[in-house]
Amino acid sequence: MTDQAAPATLMAPSNPPPMRRGKFRLATPYWALPVVAYLILFLVVPLASNAVRSVTLGAAATDTWVYYEKLFFDPYYSRIFLETFKVAIIVTVVTLIMGYPVAYFMVRYAGRWNTLIVFCMIAPLLTSIIMRTFGWRVLFARRGLMNVWLTDLGIISRPLAILSEPISVYMGLVHVMVPFMVLSITAVLQGVDLRLEESARVLGASRWRAFCNVTLPLTLDGIATGCILVFVITNGSFLTMLLLGDGKVQTLSLLIYQQFNLTQDVGFAATMGNVLLVTAMICLFLQMRFVRRKGVKS
Amino acid sequence: MSSVPATGAVRRPRRRVDLLAWALGIFVLLFMIFLLLPIAAVVVVSFSSASYIAFPMPGYSLQWYWRILEYQPFVDALIVSIKLALSSAACAILLGVPATLWVARSRSRAAGMVGNLLLAPISIPAIVLGFSLLYLLSAMGFGISFTALLISHTVVSIPYICRTVLAVYRALPPDFEEAAAVLGATRWQTFRYTTLPLIRPGIFAGSLFAVLISLDNLPLSFFFGTASTNTLPVVMLSYMQSQFDPSIAAISTVQMLIAVGTLLVLNAVYGVDKLTAA
Secondary structure, X not given: OOOOOOHHHHOOOOOOOOOOXXXXXXXXXXXXXXXXXXXXXXXXXXXXXXXXXXXXXXXXXXXXXXXXXXXXXXXXXXXXXXXXXXXXXXXXXXXXXXXXXXXXXXXXXXXXXXXXXXXXXXXXXXXXXXXXXXXXXXXXXXXXXXXXXXXXXXXXXXXOOHHHOHHXXXXXXXXXXXXXXXXXXXXXXXXXXXXXXXXXHHOOOOHHHHHHHHHHHHOHHHHHHHHHHHHHHHHHOOHHHHHOHHHOOOOHHHHHHHXXXXXOOHHHHHHHXXXXXXXXXXXXXXXXXXXXXXXXXX | OOOOOOOOHHHXXXXXXXXXXXXXXXXXXXXXXXXXXXXXXXXXXXXXXXXXOOOOOXXXXXXXXXXXXXXXXXXXXXXHHHHHHHHHHHHHXXXXXXXXXXXXXXXXXXXXXXXXXXXXXXXXXXXXHHHHHHHHHHHOOOOOOHHHHHHHHHHHHHXXXXXXXXXXXXXXXXXXXXXXXXXXXXXXXXXXXXXXXXXXXXXXXXXXXXXXXHHOOOXXXXXXXOOOOOOHHHHHHHHHHHOOOOHXXXXXXXXXXXXXXXXXXXXXXHOHHHHOOO
């Protein structure tokens, strides 16, 4: 499924049940050794050596920070660097605005339709990202469904070249990301007691005010989880940018792919990878802080 | 997984026609159309009789399904993908589950750190991991091979399996294992006859996720593929970059049917609703 993490990410581990002291425990710490060794060897070491490569390889052998300077200060690359975050932020905001009402409906109103909605939301997550991107190409191609419909309805006279516009990239990304946002919010919204909102209403708050002052603040956890998830995954995707928008939306991940495929500038690709990695780690750290704080409060 | 009821609708006191609910309902309907439209379009196009993509379609046929059967790279790649997905999930179970059992019951600092490590691969941009692993594995002599694919996919499968097992195991009281131990079972017997049957749904659900993720993984796979070990997404991508015909639609539809079938199994065994009730 990508480019991306998956539905399982939505299931935050619950806190361990209270443990009585001195009771039997099946697993000993040794049981964790193989996987820790495996992950150190095949996760930590490669990522660390990637960071080392970014300051030692190629041009960096003589000038340590040359690739980072190139990435941050060269007008062409700094534009791509900024665009990466611009794309991720726009997609995050759009998925939040689209996703919140859907999550709210699912939890408060959907009733027996909930299963159907969940199924429809997870089904696209399980289709390949290539299929979904291909679907947008089918819809938006010069002689695709959209152009044919719009022409038939007399709305446009000539086919639009939507596929070569950045909007198609945003459509594709929002389509991939929005289920993550919805499922992150429903997970938290389900725990919010409806009676709190009703109390606010009884005490004279308008529906909108009750929502803004009671429900919305109580679901900030879900919103934050969803936003961080969408932001991180969008940062790492390149396929949508590769196949839609005619290369008009350039981001770091796409550039890594191109560096690997075309120019083979390993040092520079390592640098960009490292910047993406650090960004993801910062987001992960923020999320861990967030979850821990919530734990203390409850 | 707690068993929070899936909706709050039962508690809803209002009986009058609710404008907000209607407005939201229509919005959700549009949202579902947005979600499903591109997928439906692909399925429709896969039955096209034309060799190009254009609407209205001239006619319907199954020729693209025959074409993917005849096009050897697709068939080979599908087999590689399935083999890879199953074996990486198996490796991830063997590595991940024992550690998860410890992490779930221990409150030590180390257990917390190991828990974070187990879940970390999800949060790392896959393309960065693939790129970095390529150099390490080449240096170790695996280079581009099935082994390299297996190693990288296992790294990414571990968090999915550990997450679901963690949730299931933490929801279990330790009493069963204590009882087994008190009655004289060895550690292995306790695990084999008490713990394993209880956590099996978690292992199953987690591996299904891991399998589906692996089947669709591109950012890791394309670094390690050779002509004989390319996975399906890699072959599809390179085909798609050179041609825009309905055979991609046909193979996508087949892949989707595999995934939806898997989801139905998952639903029967585990309950899809529970996925939103974290």
